[in-house]
Amino acid sequence: MAFVAGALAAQAPAPAAPYTVLSREGRRPLPVRVVNGQEMFALDDLARLFDLGVREDALAGGLIVTARNQTIVLSIGQGLASIGGRLISLPAAPARDGRAWFVPVDFVPRALSPALGTPLDLRKPPRLVVVGDVRVPxxxxxxxxxxxxxxxxxxxxxxxxxxxxxxxxxxxxxxxxxxxxxxxxxxxxxxxxxxxxxxxxxxxxxxxxxxxxxxxxxxxxxxxxxxxxxxxxxxxQTTEGTPAPQAPPPTPDAPPLLDLAPAGSLRTIVIDAGHGGDEHGARGRDGTLEKTVTLGVARRLKASLEARLGLRVILTRDGDENVGLDERAAVANNNKADIFLSLHANASVRPSAVGAEVFYLSLEEYGDEAQKVARGESEALPVFGGGTRDIEVILWEMAQARYIEQSAALAQNVEASLRERVPMSPRALQQAPFRVLVGANMPAVLVEMGFISNPEQEKQLSSDTFQNAVVQGLVDSIIRFRDAHGAPRRSVQPGTPPGAAR
Ligand SMILES: [Zn+2]
Structure with missing residues (x-):
């Protein structure tokens, strides 16, 4: 039950909002039908819009679509098409309703586009089919x-x-x-x-x-x-009605707000070394700085994940730099990370306080809307041109809300794996409203590896042995999370069969 969002979206019944075909000639609607949880276009509609010929070859069990000089053969009962002898896969077989045939929406970019020799860009969230060199930034x-x-x-x-x-x-x-x-x-x-x-x-x-x-x-x-x-x-304006001074000008090097790249299924982890630059974080009695410990562990963890799991690993900082809290989540969003892991070391006025703590986001401070999102009640928002957009493009403050269950599962795995290797605090698993987690559009946890304010733990935190033990624990937890839940995905693919857990 960890991945409710996927199941809810897949069960959403027909009718689905139409796509808009955008070409040099203008905008035309393209109706969508949901069949067995798959969004589909009617072949008749595609034939009209793209000037195709369609005929059924009952003997061969196929549908033959002619596009310009090319022939696409669709297998009935299989998610396959052949274009000039080259096989391409489709998320589902063609479906029939009376005399009408329907094909998965991906038929357009995967089969029709190569057959016509024209770029057909299917943009799922804004529900657009962009034809040719039409400019749609x-x-x-x-x-x-x-x-x-x-x-x-x-x-x-x-x-x-x-x-x-x-x-x-x-x-x-x-x-x-x-x-x-x-x-x-x-x-x-x-x-x-x-x-x-x-x-x-x-x-x-x-x-x-x-x-x-x-x-x-x-x-x-x-x-x-x-x-x-x-x-x-x-x-x-000021109270006297005169304009108030402007804020300082923006800096050119802030990371992008949101991922603007096309959807994909990358296996990426973003590791966030807490603090950095003139933000030292907590400081131990012997002068050990939290920002140094977090970077040391982050680098080791990156090397280990790359070597052992072949994952793409990105650090939010790889030097002693200031990085804003929202920028850290932006790095993860921009790189389509599957997991966001923020590393910290704890401090307490009690020098005896000891042990690691694992956190995931508490929504309490983020209001009703965030809790609604977390419960799946505001899954999508209507957008310009019809259709809906999913949560990843609404309020920054709510990005994490949708992943709370997955983040909780990840945090449990991290806690369990760390417990096998390093001392744990009596409150080893907690929820807190950490700002750095709020904008992360994927499962996200924050790990306080130990108390730098405890003299013994201060020594441990800067030692190779302890840092390697933390890294081992984190790698194990990521393997556990992956094996228990499958490769985590960022967003719902419209092609998910009903009830499929991801
Ligand atoms: Zn910290």
Whole structure:
């Protein structure tokens, strides 16, 4: 029962929201039918839109689709298609209803696109089929408070020319594109920004300004991997009605807000060495710093996971650097991590306090909405252009909510494995509202490896033997978690059969 979100989504009954086909010729709806938990398109609809020929070859047990000069042969009863002799797999066999045949939505990019020789990009969350070289940049937004001002950050992938203009009580952001694939934030500062919503034209956004609006400043920054970043700072008015000063300008090197890359199934772990730079964390009596211990263990753990499990392992810092709490989760989100592990060492005013503690997020401080998300009651949000988007693109503060059960299971494994190798605290497994875990869009735990304030543990924490024991325990726990739950996945694939646990 650990992976309820997958099961709920898979059982969602028909009808499903249609896709929109975006081409140079315009936008056209493409209806979707859910058959046996699979989202499917009618072959007749595809034939109309893409000018295909369809006939049934009852003798051979196949469906023959002609696209331009190519022939696609679909096997009835099997999730397979052959295009000019090359076999491709589909998540399900074609389904029939009366005289109509239906194929999984993945048929479009996997079979139709190579047969037509035209790029057909199936974007599941915004429910778009992008045909050819139509420009549909992804736009992920976040609103945060910076010294009393509201900062709206938009990551745009790929970077796209745009204009930002104030028009009375709103700001219009227009992109030089055919449409947008947006993930828009909810405003937590309605006095300055009431809402960010799709604009009047298909490639624009509208920012509704709040009653306290005083002034605006726009900064354009380069982003990661060919993306761009637009930062709109909205400052309020002072009580005398004059504009308040703007927040300091944004820095160019902050990590992306959200993963803008296409979905995949990477096996990645992000290890977060707590603290760093001038944030030392806790300090032992002999001067051992928490930030040094966490980095030492993080590096060892990375080497061990890579060597033993062949996993891709990414550190949130690999040097003595300051890294913001939200940036740490952003590294994990941006790399599609399957697990986020934050390492710390504890301190107590009681020098005798001893033992490791394992934490996962407590939702209590994050309100009703987060708890609803955790219970699966607000699984998806409606978005621009119809359809829904899943939780990974709604409020930053709620990313972890959906993974609480998996995080609890991971934390139990970590606790059990560490217990075999290092001293444990009497309260070895706990829930707490740790900020660093909040934005992690995957199972996430925080490990306090021991008390640096305890002189004996201080020595241990900086020793090879103890650090290796912690690493062994963590590697074991990851193996246990993997074996008990299968490879953890970040998000629900629409192709999941009903009731399948992941
Ligand atoms: Zn710490």
């Amino acid at each position: 992804r736009v992920a937004g976040r609103i945060e408070r910076v010294e009393g001002a509201a900062r709206l950050t938009l990551d745009v992938s790929p970077a796209t020319p745009h204009t930002v203009a104030q028009d009375g009580p709103r700001v219009v952001v227009k992109f030089d594109a055919d449409a947008l694939d947006p993930a828009l934030p909810t405003s937590s500062m309605p006095d300055l920004i009431q809402a960010v919503r799709p604009g009047e034209s298909p490639a624009s956004l509208t920012v509704d300004l709040g009653p306290r609006f005083g002034s605006m400043r726009v900064s354009d920054l380069p982003g990661d991997r060919g993306s761009g970043r637009v930062v709109i700072d909205i400052a309020g």
